[in-house]
Amino acid sequence: MKMDAYYLFYITAIEQNFSKAAKRLFVTQPNISQSIAQLEDRLQTKLFQRHSKGVSLTNEGQLLFQQLEPAFQLIQQAETNLNERRYLKQGSVAIGASDSTCKHLLLPIVQSFQRQFPEIQLKLQHGSTPQLIEKLDQGTIDLALVHMPINEQTYTIHSVFTIHSTFVVGERYQSLAREPQSIADLAHYPILSFSQKSHARHYLNELFAKQDLLVTPEVEVGAMDVLLECARIGMGVAFVTKEFVQQELDEHALYEVSLDEPLNPRQIGIVTRNQAQLSHAANRFLEKLNQSQ
Structure with missing residues (x-):
């Protein structure tokens, strides 16, 4: 089976003219005529009736066209879909992040990308770092x-956000924010x-182990909003990411507790699995994330 010959037949049947089909396919008219003749010879069937204004399908040619048309339409639709994905007219991207990372780092970029x-x-999915790696x-x-x-042998790190950890309190423990504290003090x-x-x-x-201390939190939660609310109402000293609570600090809903020894910054990486074949949409979103650094 030679698909080229069938495609030439298909386009000729649509155009009903050898010259028009040749022009559409960027070949010469003799090439069209020769290909159709060879196809008719192979099938032992007359496919076109020639006349002065062009050609028309025989009954057998009409039957062949009806059988081929859905196949070539599917091929054309597949090419259209791929082109649309290439030019970001369709497609999807699945991104994973923790709740707080999603809210403070990811959502502003998502909003810009969607516009x-x-x-x-x-598609946004949340989870801890081990869950996201899985x-x-x-x-x-x-x-x-x-x-x-x-x-780094298994995953590709594309870029990183630098974040800073800190302790925050509500009004009940506001006195702790008036002068630097040690980890031992906070214990x-x-x-x-x-x-x-x-x-x-x-x-x-x-942090506590370096001071030969064991930390046993009074409250353990899975969501940043709950953690901040617990601190706000005076349940204790919350360990948080400063960049994620800056609004609460600016509004004096919470107060930062300075330490006598500053904490080392931490990093959040934008990662993919090594040799992962990303879609055009995923690559474009990754570019936008990298540009936000």
């Missing part, structure tokens, strides 16, 4: 914003933290 490419569907491995998300470090107060499996909690544990 620029409204036909692209963005989703990357499973292929359920295209890219993720995760806490560093990660295994005497109720500590509010994310759950045990979170990256922030691991970092908090390390």
